[in-house]
Amino acid sequence: MTRDTDPPQADAVACTGLAYAFGAANAVDGLDLTVRQGEVFGLLGPNGAxxxxAIRCVTTLLPVPAGMVRVFGHDTAGDRMAVRRLLGYVPQQLSADAGLTGRENVALFARVFDVPRRERAERVAQALRAVGLADAADRLAATYSGGMVRRLELAQALVSAPRLLILDEPTIGLDPIARTGVWEHIGAVRAATGMTVLVTTHYMDEADQYCDRVALMHRGRIRALGTPDELREGLGARRRAAGTATDTLPTLEDVFRDVAGSGLDDEAGDFRDVRSTRRTARRVG
Ligand SMILES: Nc1ncnc2c1ncn2[C@@H]1O[C@H](COP(=O)(O)OP(=O)(O)OP(=O)(O)O)[C@@H](O)[C@H]1O
Structure with missing residues (x-):
């Protein structure tokens, strides 16, 4: 599904030399990344990577001080509104209002995203159905479980029929059944619409199972990129060459550790990261 205004064959996301610093700290440090149309792309990396x-630069919520970001060929710097119309974003932070019903929460997003008034009621109902919340739509979100809240936030992002869905740790703090539920609903919408998905997660099993390609990010840059199989086989080959291969094929977590090294345990992340992760986990748990 392409639109007339898109440059032909544009990638869903193309970052070239993207850099972003908080004061003297380079949070993103020359990031080159391409997400192809229609794929589920996983961005992995330790806390503080x-x-x-990077995702906030893609969504236009942060400016791009150095480098370039294009979404379906539209430059986020020059064409911000065109980019915003193309994407749905589920941030780490809570974006649903506990004092509203599920339907009211999604309707609010439909208004914000300029869904035509005549279509709104049906589009809201459709988004709620797509995430399995039709029966709970008229209950206050305060009564929802953590998994239902996450699916509600997914419906909020889907109501504008985005071509690119960006999810920042969509399943953090959820139990395994709720995690599967979130991914199944994403998969069903994707199968129906061909939507592209860019997701961050710390769950290697999810990346392995649901992502077409994954990139391992560390200290602001991509350190490894490929399908989960390619990454595993690549490490296996390096281990064979070094004479350290074992009988079992490496896991994605092995690849992750190989790329991030000791930075995984003690160098990356800070108080802000921990606080943000715990806050998210607490409210959805
Ligand atoms: N608002 C901010 N002010 C100052 N530093 C920040 C801010 N946001 C992020 N940082 C720093 O930028 C770096 C990258 O943070 P970022 O949140 O992008 O990492 P992340 O890979 O998403 O981590 P996590 O997996 O914990 O969500 C970290 O060192 C972090 O401390």
Missing amino acids: GKTT
């Missing part, structure tokens, strides 16, 4: 900062 720069994933959220």
Whole structure:
């Protein structure tokens, strides 16, 4: 599904030399990244790797001080509104209002995203159905479980029929069944619409199972990129060459550790990262 205004064959996301610093700290440090149309792309990396900062540049919520970001060929710097119309974003932070019903929460997003008034009621109902919340639509969000809240936030992002859905740790703090539920609903919408998905996650099993390609980000840059199989086989080959191969094929977590090294345990992340992760986990848990 392309639109007339899109440059032909444009990638869903193309970042070239993207850099973003908070004061003297380079959160994103020369990021080159391409997300192809229609794929589910996983951005992985330890706390503080720069994933959220990069994603916020793609969504236009942060400016792009250095480098370039294009979404379906539209430059985020020059064509901000065109980019915003193309994407749906589920941030780490809570975006649903506990004092509104599920339907009211989604309707609010429909208004903000300029869904035509005549279509709004049906589009809201459609988004709620797509995430399995039709029966709970008229209950206050305060009564929802953590998994239902996350699916409600997904419906909020889907109501504008985005061509690119960006999810920042969509399943953090959820139990395994709720996690599967979130991914199944994403998969069903994707199968119906061909939507592209860019997701960050710390769950390697999810990346392995649901992502077409993954990129491992560390200290502001991409350190490894490929399908989960390619990454595993690549590490296996390096281990064979070094004479350290074992009988079992490496896991994606092994690849992650190989790329991030000791930075995984003690160098990356800070108080802000921990606080943000815990806050998210608490409210959805
Ligand atoms: N508002 C901010 N002010 C100052 N520093 C920030 C801010 N936001 C992020 N940072 C710093 O930028 C770096 C990248 O953070 P970012 O949140 O992008 O990483 P992340 O990979 O998304 O981490 P996590 O997995 O914990 O969400 C970190 O060192 C972080 O401390």
